[in-house]
Amino acid sequence: MGGAVTGSPRVTSLTHKQEERLREIRDEWLAVQVSTDLADRPAAEEGIRAAYEAAGFGAPDFILWMSSPYAGAIAASIAPGIICAISHSVPDGGLAGLGDHTLPCGSFEDQFDFVNRQVRLQVRGQVGDRTYAPVWYRVAGIRWAVDDQVRAQVDTGVRDWVDAQVRNPVRNAGDQVNLRVFTSIDDQVRGRLGQWRAGKSRNEAPYCSYAAAMRELGVHGLEPIAGGLQVARHAGWWWALEDFAVVTDRPELLERDIQGRLHCASGPAIRYRDGWGFHAWHGTRVPAGLIEDEPWDLPRIVRERNGEVRRCAVERAGWERLESQLGAPVATAPDPGNPGRHLALYDPPAGLYETPVRLVLMTNGSPDRSGAERRYAETVPAEISNPLTAQAWAYGVPEAAYAATQRRT
Amino acid sequence: MASPMTYGQALSLASVPVPAHLQASAEVPVLLGVQAQGDLLIVPLRMAYDGGHRVPAWPAGNPVGAAGVQVVRGESTGNTHWLHAGFDSPGVAFHSAGTGQVVGVLTVPAGQTAMLIHTDEHGANGIGPGTYEIRRKREQAHKPRLVED
Numbered sequence: 001m002g003g004a005v006t007g008s009p010r011v012t013s014l015t016h017k018q019e020e021r022l023r024e025i026r027d028e029w030l031a032v033q034v035s036t037d038l039a040d041r042p043a044a045e046e047g048i049r050a051a052y053e054a055a056g057f058g059a060p061d062f063i064l065w066m067s068s069p070y071a072g073a074i075a076a077s078i079a080p081g082i083i084c085a086i087s088h089s090v091p092d093g094g095l096a097g098l099g100d101h102t103l104p105c106g107s108f109e110d111q112f113d114f115v116n117r118q119v120r121l122q123v124r125g126q127v128g129d130r131t132y133a134p135v136w137y138r139v140a141g142i143r144w145a146v147d148d149q150v151r152a153q154v155d156t157g158v159r160d161w162v163d164a165q166v167r168n169p170v171r172n173a174g175d176q177v178n179l180r181v182f183t184s185i186d187d188q189v190r191g192r193l194g195q196w197r198a199g200k201s202r203n204e205a206p207y208c209s210y211a212a213a214m215r216e217l218g219v220h221g222l223e224p225i226a227g228g229l230q231v232a233r234h235a236g237w238w239w240a241l242e243d244f245a246v247v248t249d250r251p252e253l254l255e256r257d258i259q260g261r262l263h264c265a266s267g268p269a270i271r272y273r274d275g276w277g278f279h280a281w282h283g284t285r286v287p288a289g290l291i292e293d294e295p296w297d298l299p300r301i302v303r304e305r306n307g308e309v310r311r312c313a314v315e316r317a318g319w320e321r322l323e324s325q326l327g328a329p330v331a332t333a334p335d336p337g338n339p340g341r342h343l344a345l346y347d348p349p350a351g352l353y354e355t356p357v358r359l360v361l362m363t364n365g366s367p368d369r370s371g372a373e374r375r376y377a378e379t380v381p382a383e384i385s386n387p388l389t390a391q392a393w394a395y396g397v398p399e400a401a402y403a404a405t406q407r408r409t
Numbered sequence: 410m411a412s413p414m415t416y417g418q419a420l421s422l423a424s425v426p427v428p429a430h431l432q433a434s435a436e437v438p439v440l441l442g443v444q445a446q447g448d449l450l451i452v453p454l455r456m457a458y459d460g461g462h463r464v465p466a467w468p469a470g471n472p473v474g475a476a477g478v479q480v481v482r483g484e485s486t487g488n489t490h491w492l493h494a495g496f497d498s499p500g501v502a503f504h505s506a507g508t509g510q511v512v513g514v515l516t517v518p519a520g521q522t523a524m525l526i527h528t529d530e531h532g533a534n535g536i537g538p539g540t541y542e543i544r545r546k547r548e549q550a551h552k553p554r555l556v557e558d
Contacts, residue, residue: 337443337444337445338445354550355549355550357549357550364530365445365446365531366428366430366530366531366532367429367430367530368529368530369529369530371429371430378548380549381549394546394547394548395452395510395544395545395546396510396544396547397450397456397457398456398457398458398459400459401452401456402450404442404443404456405444405445405450406440406442406443406444407438407440407445408444408445408446409444409445409447409527409532409534
């Protein structure tokens with residue numbers, strides 16, 4: 001990797017047209033991050049081979065395809081052992097897309113065996129005494145050399161603009177999905193596989209968007225990351241190990257809310273073609289039953305140990321349904337400025353909240369878009385004994401001020 | 410004296426269609442007392458503090474201008490509250506107070522009006538002459554935190 005081309009001009013500022021083009025690049029990578037298209041396997045494999053070469057390795061002997069990052073994580077962790085153990089028969093026939101089969105439901109052991117079989121069947125050829133070590137740090141390490149090129153050719157102000165306008169928006173959007181996928185896999189395999197080959201959250205898109213932006217600005221010496229960019233554009237997570245790679249397909253279903261968080265009120269929020277996936281409510285992973293079953297009642301909600309999941313269950317059920325399960329209110333009062341509506345103060349059931357609180361229930365001042373009156377609940381200190389005091393506390397004003405509310409919209 | 414403004418006129422300031430439950434030709438009530446819009450409370454300054462607490466010396470604020478001021482951003486919904494001057498109200502000013510419970514301080518000179526407009530269902534609240542704090546709610550659970558609209 002040579003230095004910057006001598007005499008090439010530094011990029012010191014951006015034209016309006018360049019800014020527009022860079023925003024387009026940002027949007028391209030935002031779309032790539034949430035794509036549910038089938039991976040382009042030849043393109044991804046070509047990218048993988050180029051990435052290995054750029055890192056100074058020969059092309060990998062095997063490229064193993066799995067249909068989900070979960071199966072991929074297991075495969076990347078167990079494949080070295082399998083490859084060492086396999087004896088030298090070369091199966092005939094082509095490399096069938098065996099990673100496409102469906103993960104069995106049931107125990108981790110069943111799924112482990114399934115992936116074990118998949119890897120064995122996809123691997124052919126030689127056995128060695130080699131130890132297979134993750135070489136991701138070398139393949140990813142290309143970045144640092146590339147960053148040197150960028151620093152040498154692009155002024156700080158421009159780099160900061162690209163970070164703020166391209167890379168960070170891509171990262172923030174991507175994190176919404178990738179961190180949930182990562183922790184979901186981690187929860188399921190940690191303790192079974194020990195240190196699985198997680199690396200980081202495996203989302204290459206933010207860095208790719210940054211590199212693509214720099215390429216667009218004419219920065220030289222970026223060829224080494226071309227392979228990595230190509231894989232990120234055409235496939236899902238992947239792992240680079242010595243002599244072989246594990247690469248995964250993209251999800252077949254990915255549902256998000258208006259803020260870009262994983263969310264689906266009618267089924268899994270994310271699902272891959274081997275069946276792996278999970279449910280989510282406005283960015284929180286939740287058990288399937290929270291979405292698929294009838295909304296939980298208060299006793300069921302209180303049994304849930306995770307506070308964030310409880311909050312989701314409450315939101316899904318809605319206070320219109322749950323209020324009657326609270327028992328008698330501590331006190332009620334007409335809501336000033338909100339004619340015909342009332343406030344109600346309750347003691348919540350034990351275990352619903354982590355600290356002592358009371359709940360004040362109120363009705364919206366304007367119907368929502370569906371025309372519905374909604375009931376909302378907010379928490380206030382447990383010492384509060386009437387709903388007007390509760391609302392006044394919530395706004396931080398004297399009770400007389402809240403009581404004087406003339407109009408609520 | 411500022412002319413009255415209808416819902417249709419007020420909501421067009423924020424480029425928002427009139428919600429189904431409101432009549433576009435109806436006048437937006439202009440009030441001088443305490444009003445609520447979603448999670449926000451508009452409180453005359455003298456009423457926001459009782460005897461035991463000193464009223465803060467808020468700075469005067471800047472004129473809201475033709476584009477209005479985005480008073481607060483609704484995180485969960487993407488909806489926002491916009492503050493605009495009513496008709497013939499060039500002196501309406503807003504001081505943005507930061508991220509605490511007081512969102513900001515609104516000043517409406519004599520004879521003028523301000524409009525607080527919501528981009529979704531809450532419609533508009535008209536505010537007459539006076540100085541007001543616009544406050545957001547807080548919750549107790551876990552520790553007191555600000556309610557997201």
